[in-house]
Amino acid sequence: RKPVTVPQLRRMKADGARIVAVTAYDAGFAREIEAAGLDVVLVGDSLGMVVQGHASTLPVTVDDMAYHTACVARGLRTPLLMADLPFQADATPARALDAATRLLQAGAGMVKIEGAGPKLEVIRFLVEREIPVCAHLGLTPQSVLRLGGYKVQGREAAAAERLRADARAVAQAGAEALVLECVPTPLAAAITGELAIATIGIGAGADCDGQVLVLHDLLGLGARRPKFVKDFLGEGGSVRGAFAAYAEAVRGRRFPAAEHAYD
Numbered sequence: 037r038k039p040v041t042v043p044q045l046r047r048m049k050a051d052g053a054r055i056v057a058v059t060a061y062d063a064g065f066a067r068e069i070e071a072a073g074l075d076v077v078l079v080g081d082s083l084g085m086v087v088q089g090h091a092s093t094l095p096v097t098v099d100d101m102a103y104h105t106a107c108v109a110r111g112l113r114t115p116l117l118m119a120d121l122p123f124q125a126d127a128t129p130a131r132a133l134d135a136a137t138r139l140l141q142a143g144a145g146m147v148k149i150e151g152a153g154p155k156l157e158v159i160r161f162l163v164e165r166e167i168p169v170c171a172h173l174g175l176t177p178q179s180v181l182r183l184g185g186y187k188v189q190g191r192e193a194a195a196a197e198r199l200r201a202d203a204r205a206v207a208q209a210g211a212e213a214l215v216l217e218c219v220p221t222p223l224a225a226a227i228t229g230e231l232a233i234a235t236i237g238i239g240a241g242a243d244c245d246g247q248v249l250v251l252h253d254l255l256g257l258g259a260r261r262p263k264f265v266k267d268f269l270g271e272g273g274s275v276r277g278a279f280a281a282y283a284e285a286v287r288g289r290r291f292p293a294a295e296h297a298y299d
């Protein structure tokens with residue numbers, strides 16, 4: 037298999053080929069994901085919670101992200117490697133350029149940025165400087181203090197309309213993909229329908245162009261079990277088998293099922 041490229045995400049959407057993504061934080065898991073044939077690996081700042089044991093993603097630094105991105109890159113050949121800009125590393129275009137450059141030099145092929153509004157200028161700035169950006173809307177965990185918790189977003193008509201406008205705006209600013217986290221299925225479907233770039237959902241229903249899960253959730257680790265999570269370890273029989281079962285379920289449109297989504 038040839039390495040997955042940024043432009044390929046758009047083509048996969050156009051072809052109706054589901055994009056299968058998972059998070060990873062080290063080379064060992066990256067090798068299993070490589071073997072299972074997934075499309076995208078995200079070094080998420082969720083590492084603050086699932087690896088470092090913090091209560092939120094806010095303590096994660098650019099150093100942390102660069103370290104884990106380099107670890108994952110050593111175990112990966114084919115999937116597109118995406119890395120999160122951590123809390124406030126994207127607060128200004130200049131800071132974002134420094135942080136994103138470090139992540140690309142550590143092996144990432146794309147960086148992910150939460151939010152729209154002031155982040156639109158940051159997205160544009162990076163894209164103009166040859167740094168591919170994936171946007172992230174809906175439940176943006178770096179907004180947890182303002183949101184007051186991890187809740188479904190875009191439920192009311194006005195909030196849904198704002199989210200749709202933000203989705204158009206990040207695409208207009210040059211984002212090459214969009215993660216939608218914890219939004220009602222019809223809203224994610226509407227956004228997916230009106231954008232040419234791929235949407236990758238987590239808790240956003242089955243109509244997104246792709247799906248992403250946190251590694252630990254996919255393997256049934258951890259006490260917290262949000263509705264959108266499925267443990268694929270039982271079905272897969274091994275770590276590699278769990279990744280393969282997840283990929284097969286996404287490509288076969290059996291995951292997420294209605295029980296894993298918000299309506």
Ligand code: KIV
Pocket residue numbers: 059078079080081082083120215217238248249250
């Ligand atoms: O940090 C992360 O793992 C993420 C995914 C949940 C999309 O941003």
Ligand code: NA
Pocket residue numbers: 080081082093120177
């Ligand atoms: Na993240």
